[in-house]
Amino acid sequence: MEHKNVIKKLLEGNQRYITGGALHPNQSFEHRIELTKGQKPIAAILTCADSRVSPEIIFDQGLGDLFVLRVAGNVINDMFIGSLEYAVEHLNVSLLMVLGHSQCGAVDATIKGGNPPGHINSLVQAIKPALDRLKKQSPDWVNIVAKENVKIGVERLRTIDPILTARYDEGDIDIVGAFYDIKSGKVSLTV
Numbered sequence: 001m002e003h004k005n006v007i008k009k010l011l012e013g014n015q016r017y018i019t020g021g022a023l024h025p026n027q028s029f030e031h032r033i034e035l036t037k038g039q040k041p042i043a044a045i046l047t048c049a050d051s052r053v054s055p056e057i058i059f060d061q062g063l064g065d066l067f068v069l070r071v072a073g074n075v076i077n078d079m080f081i082g083s084l085e086y087a088v089e090h091l092n093v094s095l096l097m098v099l100g101h102s103q104c105g106a107v108d109a110t111i112k113g114g115n116p117p118g119h120i121n122s123l124v125q126a127i128k129p130a131l132d133r134l135k136k137q138s139p140d141w142v143n144i145v146a147k148e149n150v151k152i153g154v155e156r157l158r159t160i161d162p163i164l165t166a167r168y169d170e171g172d173i174d175i176v177g178a179f180y181d182i183k184s185g186k187v188s189l190t191v
């Protein structure tokens with residue numbers, strides 16, 4: 001599916017979810033059997049591990065529809081990049097989305113600073129460039145930093161050689177940023 005149509009399909013699904021008209025598609029026994037032939041997801045979505053941000057639910061999609069990667073703070077590492085390259089090269093996914101969200105705990109921890117225990121610090125370090133790039137604190141600060149973190153992720157994915165940048169420059173795929181508001185349920189495109 002062409003990436004413009006994928007974005008449209010996801011936003012339409014999000015609208016159904018918000019308005020209480022979710023269809024819960026592709027979750028039947030028959031569909032599961034159909035999927036034994038293989039998967040053809042329409043999009044790859046990198047988002048936060050936050051339990052309130054489940055892509056299949058908020059976009060009203062089902063099994064086999066979304067190739068989902070999740071980690072606290074939706075940060076990017078080499079294994080995620082490899083997974084996204086696989087989705088593009090082998091599953092013909094035409095849309096990559098980095099999806100941040102409101103009230104993100106990982107972003108909040110980054111803003112609070114200090115030295116979080118254990119490996120939590122590696123998340124904070126990965127999100128810190130977003131905080132550093134924004135000069136002045138303002139109202140709604142956690143969400144502003146979260147959006148900047150999405151922007152950094154998108155910018156990075158667009159320039160990753162050899163697969164993603166080439167396919168993006170050719171217009172084969174689109175790489176977009178989006179933000180999910182936990183209260184309204186709405187997903188907005190940001191980058």
Ligand SMILES: [Zn+2]
Pocket residue numbers: 048049050072073074101103104105106107
């Ligand atoms: Zn989060």
